[in-house]
Amino acid sequence: MRSGLVVVVFALVACDGVIVPGPGGGIDGPLPIDPIGGTGGGDTTPGPTPVERACMTRTVATQPLRRLTFEQYQRTLAQLFGTLAPRVLTTSRFPETTLTRGFSADAENNTVNTSQSNAIEDEAERVATVMLADPQPFLRGLMPCTLSTPATDAQVDGCVDAFISSFGALAYRRPTTAAERAIAKQVYTEVRPDQGPAKAIIAVTQFFIQSPALLYRVERGGAAAPLAGLLELGDHELAGRLAFLFTDGPPDAVLTAAAERGELHTKEQVAAQARRLMTNPTFLSTAALFLRDWLHLYEANVGKDAAQFPRYTPAVVQSLEREPLEALRFVLERSDKKLSTLLGGTSLPVDATLAGYYGVTAPGAGWEPTGLPNRRGLLTRASVMAALAKPAQTGTIHRGNFFRHEVLCEPTLTLPPNVDISTPLMGTSNLPTARERLAPTTNSAECRGCHSQINPLGLALEGYDPAGQFRTTENGATIDTSGSVDVGGGQRSFQTGEELAGLIADGRKARDCYARQWFRNSVGRIEMPEDACSIATLQQAFEQSNGDLGELLVAVTQLDTFFYRRSPE
Amino acid sequence: MNRRQLLKGIGGITLALPWLEALDGGGRAYAQGMNRPRRVVVMTYQMGVPRGVWRPSAHGSAFTLPYVSAPLEPFRSRCLFVSDIDNRMLDAGGSGFSFGHPGKSEAALTGTLTTGAFPTTNTNALSEVRSDAATTGGANSESIEQIIGQALRNGQPFNSVNLGIDGDRRTPASLSSRFFFESRGTAVSMDCSPTSAFNRFFTNVMPMNPGSDQALRELRQRNKSVLDAVRREFTDLRQGLGTDDRRRLDEHAARIREVELIAPPPPACSQPTGITALTNPHMGQVAPMQIRLLAQAMQCNLAPIGRIEFMNQQSPRFGISGLDTTLDGAVAAGYDWHGMVHGDPLPGTSTYLRPGRDQTTTTYDQRLQDSYRFFVQQFANLLTELDRFPEGQGTTVLDNTLCILASDLGEGQGHHHGKMGYVLAGNLGSARRNYHFMAGAANANFYTASTYNVSQLLHSILDMAGVGTGGGGTVAELGLRGYLASIGAPRRIDGLFA
Incomplete structure (x- = not known):
């Protein structure tokens, strides 16, 4: 997937020594620290808490219209076709989602160019062609009436309105309007005379699965919200938000039924559904998609230099792709559900392939928690370290900047205006370790201001080579991975990447950042100033749950940004 | 003949360009001669x-x-x-x-x-x-x-x-x-x-070749009906939305294919040669x-x-x-x-x-x-x-x-x-x-x-x-x-x- 990723990587890694903001950059001002539950020191002055300050003006930012991602469209088709889905999901022409920033569901990652518009049309035509090849099972499976085998023309004609209502409601994730039913009925009316009822029904199906009401998550809101200028989302709209957040697909029958009963608009009702959805088998893979996008795990597909890293085999890559999901599964289902365990746990799962790659005794069948020397948590696992490295280089600056910007959510660094980067870099390529190679340039007076914040993180990770293997030397010289970092509460020293991971996992900044990243993922956009209250509230809730991953997601559903939208201008 | 059928003609090494003549007229009207x-x-x-x-x-x-x-x-x-x-x-x-x-x-x-x-x-x-x-x-x-x-x-x-x-x-x-x-x-x-x-x-870029002229006519009729309906749904859906959302829908709607009859073209251009797969x-x-x-x-x-x-x-x-x-x-x-x-x-x-x-x-x-x-x-x-x-x-x-x-x-x-x-x-x-x-x-x-x-x-x-x-x-x-x-x-x- 994501044909554009390679160029994104290119932009980021192209210039060691040049400060490049990471993707997903947004409002990166000082993180609000809650003095009540925080471990990071912070604000001790009397007066309102950071949350109270952020919420002095409660509002929400404009929510852009989001188109379904590739995965969401597949899950929509699966729901629409039910037991017949395997017949139509064999291949897909639907355009893949290309990340240019943030998360897959970001509205800006799912715009539609001409090629993609044509691909959506082709996908609907492809599905229709599958149906045309053997229409009777589809008629019986999709139409909400009792049909004979084969169905008679009269039976199909008599059921078309019911079909449009039921299939349309499922496709649009809400009851259809009379105008929408009329549009669909016109397709049937136009095709039926020349081609018969079966082909006409298939044409209606072809219409529904490329209709903008299916492709786009349209949210209009209804009644005025208690906050000025905002509208409350309706029950079906909240059902959609819940479903896409937790299952990356359309609402299931329980959500839809609750919405139809009008029982999906209070915070309690929404929270109850959120907790239920986290038991859905799809939830885990949905949360793993978050990890994939947050940690840029998709970048692993650029591969490694085969001559240098012969052990980085396709089998290893396959297991590495699964490693984050299995780590998350372990933390959520077999451990304490805490972020500190996901990022700093001493025993996360490996399979036999990865055990061999890491040089430890293989567990039994499947994935089992295994302690790995010189590593803690997911961030120092090979899946992450390899994804953040170049094919033949570790990408010290990139790794450091990524940890700083995406894991700790530190502010974007700004290049001082007086720096002349045309100044020749020192010829350091023959020096043995990254620390020595980078020192002449990044320790200079004009560069030190920024690189003193980036380099320690990247150099700590030099203990993991471009393929994610642990190492202690480079070019025969001992790698110095020591440094210090502020993970919340002041500078802390570390000697190794493993120690760094432990500090990050236990620090307030990582928890606040993780909450911020989930906020970005949930709204599908970069945060805006109007989101300050929601973000501060979310961070506080996460802190008060001691970093409980499940409670964080419930808290996402309790925010103003989840319940309200701005009135259209 | 729809767009795809027109393109089938290119595969047959024939394509006419009637629109070129129309363009000539517009071009000559361009500023400063x-x-x-x-x-x-x-x-x-x-x-x-x-x-x-x-x-x-x-x-x-x-x-x-x-x-x-x-x-x-x-x-x-x-x-x-x-x-x-x-x-x-x-x-x-x-x-x-x-x-x-x-x-x-x-x-x-x-x-x-x-x-x-x-x-x-x-x-x-x-x-x-x-x-x-x-x-x-x-x-x-x-x-x-x-x-x-x-x-x-x-x-x-x-x-x-x-x-x-x-x-x-x-x-x-x-x-x-x-x-x-x-x-x-x-x-x-x-x-x-x-x-x-x-x-x-x-x-022939038709993804699903219908196999006969009648099937092609039927496909074209269905596609035209379907895409016309999609356009109507875009128009219906945009009502009441904000400026940015309407823009997104309008841009997408404008990119939907036109399934329209085009007069059969006379021979005019050919295929490029030497296009092969490479590793x-x-x-x-x-x-x-x-x-x-x-x-x-x-x-x-x-x-x-x-x-x-x-x-x-x-x-x-x-x-x-x-x-x-x-x-x-x-x-x-x-x-x-x-x-x-x-x-x-x-x-x-x-x-x-x-x-x-x-x-x-x-x-x-x-x-x-x-x-x-x-x-x-x-x-x-x-x-x-x-x-x-x-x-x-x-x-x-x-x-x-x-x-x-x-x-x-x-x-x-x-x-x-x-x-x-x-x-x-x-x-x-x-x-x-x-x-x-x-x-x-x-x-x-x-x-x-x-x-x-x-x-x-x-x-x-x-x-x-x-x-x-x-x-x-x-x-x-x-x-x-x-x-x-x-x-x-x-x-x-x-x-x-x-």
Whole structure:
């Protein structure tokens, strides 16, 4: 997937020594620290808490219209076709989602160019062609009436309105309007005379699965919200938000039924559904998609230099792709559900392939928690370290900047205006370790201001080579991975990447950042100033749950940004 | 006959172009008696221009072309070279946009920043750029060839022909462009497999061949009914939504295919030949195929816009033996073409590859020159291909095509947006040919501001195409709105015109 990723990587890694903001950059001002539950020191002055300050003006930012991602469209088709889905999901022409920033569901990652518009049309035509090849099972499976085998023309004609209502409601994730039913009925009316009822029904199906009401998550809101200028989302709209957040697909029958009963608009009702959805088998893979996008795990597909890293085999890559999901599964289902365990746990799962790659005794069948020397948590696992490295280089600056910007959510660094980067870099390529190679340039007076914040993180990770293997030397010289970092509460020293991971996992900044990243993922956009209250509230809730991953997601559903939208201008 | 059936005709080596005649009438009406171009073709690559060996020797018409630009010598009378021009608008985005690659490609043909620099809803105005502007996302507006092509479109079956050449030695079905945008944040998909592109444009592209004439008629009837309904649903759905949401829906709706009858065309154009599948090809293998495909598509008038982009340029191979061997040998040390562009010494050496990196280096490494010359050569090859096809009275497809060669940076060493270079060729309306326009002082450091900006060049190109404010179109201010006014600069460069 994501044909554009390679160029994104290119932009980021192209210039060691040049400060490049990471993707997903947004409002990166000082993180609000809650003095009540925080471990990071912070604000001790009397007066309102950071949350109270952020919420002095409660509002929400404009929510852009989001188109379904590739995965969401597949899950929509699966729901629409039910037991017949395997017949139509064999291949897909639907355009893949290309990340240019943030998360897959970001509205800006799912715009539609001409090629993609044509691909959506082709996908609907492809599905229709599958149906045309053997229409009777589809008629019986999709139409909400009792049909004979084969169905008679009269039976199909008599059921078309019911079909449009039921299939349309499922496709649009809400009851259809009379105008929408009329549009669909016109397709049937136009095709039926020349081609018969079966082909006409298939044409209606072809219409529904490329209709903008299916492709786009349209949210209009209804009644005025208690906050000025905002509208409350309706029950079906909240059902959609819940479903896409937790299952990356359309609402299931329980959500839809609750919405139809009008029982999906209070915070309690929404929270109850959120907790239920986290038991859905799809939830885990949905949360793993978050990890994939947050940690840029998709970048692993650029591969490694085969001559240098012969052990980085396709089998290893396959297991590495699964490693984050299995780590998350372990933390959520077999451990304490805490972020500190996901990022700093001493025993996360490996399979036999990865055990061999890491040089430890293989567990039994499947994935089992295994302690790995010189590593803690997911961030120092090979899946992450390899994804953040170049094919033949570790990408010290990139790794450091990524940890700083995406894991700790530190502010974007700004290049001082007086720096002349045309100044020749020192010829350091023959020096043995990254620390020595980078020192002449990044320790200079004009560069030190920024690189003193980036380099320690990247150099700590030099203990993991471009393929994610642990190492202690480079070019025969001992790698110095020591440094210090502020993970919340002041500078802390570390000697190794493993120690760094432990500090990050236990620090307030990582928890606040993780909450911020989930906020970005949930709204599908970069945060805006109007989101300050929601973000501060979310961070506080996460802190008060001691970093409980499940409670964080419930808290996402309790925010103003989840319940309200701005009135259209 | 629908669009797909029409294209089946191309596979049969026959395609007529009745719309060409209609275009002739419009073209002759173009200002100052000049023929308006019928189409626009753009080729892009990354890493900028090495001024010392790229820039023509003098401002004006009495110039010689140095080594890197020399492949364009046969076309110099039909070219307009623009050198030492800045894309200073990027400074409005802060330091993230000032150095390195982010935002540069996106700005080269749009004159604006990326979507990450703006709030979700915006009008692409200078006043709206966020104080914490991020370089993420696509360009915040459409690129110039999109504006021109839409104005020139006249019944062609495709909006555009978009072909990529992947420096990573793959031939993926498509990659997202870094230079070309159909609208805000919406990058063009580039076909990177010549065989796939051939199938798309020159063979029976019907995905599900219905197998008989009756089946084809039925398919067409169903598709027309379905797509008409989709359009109606777009119209219904947009009611009551906000401005930005309506824009998104409207842009999508405008890209839905037209399933309409087109009169059967008489024989006129043929398929490109020699389009074959390749494994791990270097750019020198893929580029000729894509160039032939594009030129043939333009001759067949399949679209008003043609695009070729050299993509994924961190560590490409060129098909130039000395250069490729060097890159092969150095890659294990983390060295690549990008390092060469910076002028870094080859691993194990201490000699810089370009002037300016130290006091003693005064020349460009030959391999660096060869790499840059490669792209100019490909542009020359494209012009050659377009010039092979007669079109009109004593003229060729090239004479009816506005051609642009563009890159993202100025001098590669600084990865800065100062002192960039563009080449224009073909039908440039009333603009000068056989001309080199130097937009800044010859030996200025690339941080020293030039007299002219890319935003002004883009406006000038609109005028050359006859779709600017003075040429029959109603194109609003292009690029980052308010930027030129903020620096007190005129909208176009008058010196480019005769």
